Amino acid sequence: MTDRLVFSLAQLNPHLGDIAGNAEKARAAHKVAQAQEADCLVLSELFISGYPPEDLVLKPAFQEACRMAVEELAVITEGDAPAILIGTPWVHDDNLYNAVCLLDNGEVQAVRFKADLPNYGVFDEKRIFAAGPMPGPINLRGVAVGVPICEDIWDVEVCECLAETGAEMLVVPNGSPFNIDKWDTRQQVAIQRVVETELPLVYLNQVGGQDELVFDGASFALNADRSLAMQMPGFVEDQQIVTAERGEHGWTLSGEIEPLMDRDASAWSACVLGLRDYVNKNRFPGVVLGLSGGIDSAICAALSVDALGADRVHCVMLPYRYTSEASLKDAADCAKALGVRYDIVDIAEPVEGFAHALSDLFAGTEAGVTEENLQSRARGTILMAISNKFGNMVVTTGNKSEMSVGYATLYGDMNGGFNPIKDLYKMQVYHLAAWRNENVPHGVMGPGGEVIPANIISKAPTAELRENQTDQDSLPEYPVLDDILECLVENEMSIDEIVERGHDIAVVRRIEHLLYIAEYKRRQSAPGVKLSEKNFGRDRRYPITNAFRDRD
16 A cells, blocks of 8 residues: 555547557657656546547457557556556457556556446447446555546546445546537536545546547646646646645645636637647648638638648639739738748639630529639639649638538538638637737747738628628628527527527528528538537538428
C-alpha cells in the first residue's frame, strides 16, 4: 500500500488508424512520465486506435493490430518504470469492447470494459461494441482505482458500483468532443459523480480533430470536496502531473490550474484545430479557396492561415461582370492582410461558353437562377482544377444559415473537401470575424491586427450573381433567419412556439419548408467542424424524402 500516487496525464492528439504512430506517441509520453517521476501514465479513450474508429474497428486485422501494439507497449513498464493506462479496442470471448488496459511490470495486468455505451448525437457505440459488465476497481500499485470510461460517468450506476466495490479514486479516460459550453457541462457531470461517490476524480480528454469532431482536451481533476485540483488548457497537446496523497479523510489531489479560453476563443480555436488536423492528417500540402470579397470566404481564409500558415493558403478571386470594384478591393486587401498567395481568374469565358452551349436548348426561356448557378459552377470547377493540379484541398465556405435553407449551389460553391464554418450561423460569422480582428488566439499561425477588412464586415452580404443582388432579396434579415433556424434545428420547436417569439407565421413556414427541401444538398456537402449540440450530419439525421410539414 502507498500513500502517494503521481499520475502523468497525457492530453495528446492520436491519429485514427495510425496504430504504430499512436504507439510511438505513447512511448514518448512514457519517457516524459518517467522524467516526471510519475507512477502511472494515463492516455485517453481508445488511444491506440484513435477515436471514434467507427466501423473500422469491426475489421479483425485492425483489432489484432491494436492488441499487438498494446502488448508490445507493456514491455516498457518493466522494473521501476511508470505503469500505463491506455484505451484500446479489445476482443474477449468473441465480443469487441471499448476497453482500458493497465500495463505494469511488463505485462497487461488488468482490463476494464466500457459499460455505458452512448447511442445518441454523434455516438453510435452500441452498434459496434459490446457493453461491459459493471466494473470493479483495478489495483494500481496497492491502490484501488476505479476506471470508468467517458460515458460511464454521465450516469450514476458505474461510478456508484466502483465506489461500493472499494474504489479510492476515479480516473476517467475520455474521447469527449467539443461543443460550445461543453466545458461547464463536463465539470458539472464530474461534480455530480464526486458528490455521489465522495471520491476524487481525474478526467483526461484527448485533443485534436477527427473529421467533423474536434476534441478540446481541457482535462481536469476534482477533489472529493468538489474543489478544482488541476486544470489543463484547451485545444493543445500537454502532459502534466496530478499528485494524489492519502490523508486522514481520504485522498487529496493537487496539480497546476491553467485558465480556459472564453466562448469566442474556444469557438475560433475549434475551427482552426478541426481544419488543421483534417488537412494535415489527410496529407494535403495546403488549401485553396475562392476569395470573393464577402464575409464567409474572408473568415475561412483567416481560419486557414491561422491553422496552416500563410504559405500553405492560396486564395483565388473569380470575378464576373457582376463582381463589384468594392469586392475586388476587399478581396485583395484581405489577401494582403493575411499574407497569402492571391490570384485572379476571370470566369467570363467559361460562363459564356456554357451559355452558348445551352443557347439552343434554352431558347425562348428567361434567364434566371439557372444562369446564375452557371457562374457558381464555373468557379467551383476552376477551384477543383487548381486542387487537382497542385494537390491543395478546396476549402468550402458556406455558413450554417445558408446550408440550412439551401442558399448554395451543388457542384459550385459547395465544392470542396472541408468547411470550417459549416456549424456557424451567419451572425456568428460576423461576430467571430470582428472578434478575430481584435484578438490573436493562442497557437494560431496568422498575423495580428485587422485580418478581415472592416468593409467586408460592414457591407450588405451578396452572392453577386446578378445586378444589385443582396442575400435579403431571397432571405429574411439574418438576425431573424438565424433565430428561426436555431428554433427549428437546435431546439426542434413547433411553428406555434416560434411564432410566439414574435416571428411572422408565413416566414416561419417558408423557412421550415426550405430547411426540409435542402436536405439533399446537405447530404452532398463537405464535412465541417461541429460546434453546436446539433450540427448537420452526425447530430441531425433527417430523411431527404419527407412530406411532413408542421400545421399541415
